[in-house]
C-alpha cells in the first residue's frame with residue numbers, strides 16, 4: 444500500500460499585533476502619501492520574517508513552499524476580513540488598483556453598461572468598455588446620488604431584459620481628498636438592480652472600508668498606497684461574474700486541467716482563475732500585515748489626528764495670499780488627508796522642484812492621473828479666486844501615518860517663502 448509522506452510543518456507563527464509606525468528618512472518630509480505611502484514597519488517586519496522561508500507558492504511539497512502557500516492564503520483571508528468580504532466573495536490578489544479594475548472590466552458579463560463620474564482617476568475611467576456612461580462631476584455629494592438615480596432610471600427605461608449595469612465610483616478623490624457618498628450610491632444602485640464597485644485606493648489608507656457595511660459588490664485597492672510596498676493590490680467581490688469570466692491571465696495556476704488539444708483546458712474557479720503565474724507572495728503578506736495592524740489600531744484616533752493635520756494645512760494654505768485650493772464639493776465636505784492647490788503666478792512643477800531641492804519636502808505636481816477632473820477644478824479655482832494667473836497644473840500634499848505637525852508647518856513656511 445502506498446504511503447503518503449508529509450513532512451511536519453511547524454505551525455505558522457501566531458499573528459502578533461504589529462506596530463503601525465512607518466519607515467522614512469530623517470530630514471525628508473514626505474507629503475506624497477497619496478501617490479505611494481511609506482512602508483509600514485508591520486509590512487517590513489512581516490516580509491523580513493518570511494524571507495528565510497521564501498519559496499514557491501502552491502507549487503511545492505517542501506516545507507518552505509508549504510509555509511509560503513499557507514502564508515499566501517492566510518494573507519488572502521486577512522485582507523478579505525479587513526475589507527468585510529462576504530460568503531461568495533473572491534479575494535483576488537492583483538498588482539494594484541489599476542490591475543484590479545482592469546480585471547473587473549474583463550469579467551463583466553457581455554452587454555454590461557458601466558456608469559462612472561467624470562471625476563474619477565484614470566484607473567476608474569479607462570478600463571471600461573465602449574458605451575459606458577460618464578456622468579458629469581457633481582457639485583455636491585447629494586447631487587451625485589441624484590444624478591446616478593436619474594441615469595439608472597434612464598438606462599432601465601424601456602428595457603425588459605435588465606442587462607447588467609455596474610456603477611464604479613471612488614471612495615475618496617485622489618485630487619481633492621473629498622469622500623464620495625458610497626453607501627448612498629450603493630443604495631441607489633441596488634434599487635435599480637445594478638452592481639457597484641468602489642475604488643478604495645485613496646479611502647482605504649484613511650478610513651475603514653467594509654464592503655458588506657457599504658453594500659458594495661466590488662472593491663479595488665493598492666497595497667503601495669496602504670503602507671505595503673512590493674506591488675500587490677486586491678480585487679474583492681462577488682464571485683459569480685469572476686468565475687464565469689475568461690481568466691484574466693491565462694497560464695499556470697489558473698487551470699485545473701490541461702489536455703493535449705489546444706482547446707482542452709478547464710480553468711480553475713475562485714481567485715486562482717485570475718491569478719495565473721507565480722503570485723506576489725511578499726506583496727500579499729505585506730498588505731495583510733498592514734491590514735492586520737490597522738484592524739488592531741484605534742482608527743478613530745488615527746482619523747482625529749489626520750483631520751487635525753489636514754485642518755492645519757488647509758487653514759495655512761487659505762492664509763497664504765497666492766495659494767488657491769482645488770475642490771469639487773463645498774469647503775466643509777468630508778475629506779481624507781489630501782489637498783491639491785496652486786500657487787498663483789507660479790508653475791507647479793517648478794514649485795514642487797523647489798520644495799524638494801531647498802526644503803527636502805516631497806509633494807506631487809501635475810494633473811494626478813485624473814485629467815478631466817483636475818482641468819475642471821483648475822478652471823473652477825480660477826473663477827472662484829478671480830485670478831487669471833493660475834498655472835495649468837496643480838500641486839498636491841497628502842498626509843497619512845507618520846505625518847506630523849512639523850511636516851505641515853515646514854510646507855507652509857516653505858510656500859510662504861517662495862519668491
Ligand SMILES: Cc1ncc(COP(=O)(O)O)c(C=O)c1O
Nearest residue numbers: 539540541564566617644645665
Ligand atoms: C483614486 C485612485 N484610483 C486608482 C489609482 C490607481 O492606483 P495604482 O496606481 O496603484 O494602480 C489611484 C492612484 O493614484 C488613485 O488615486
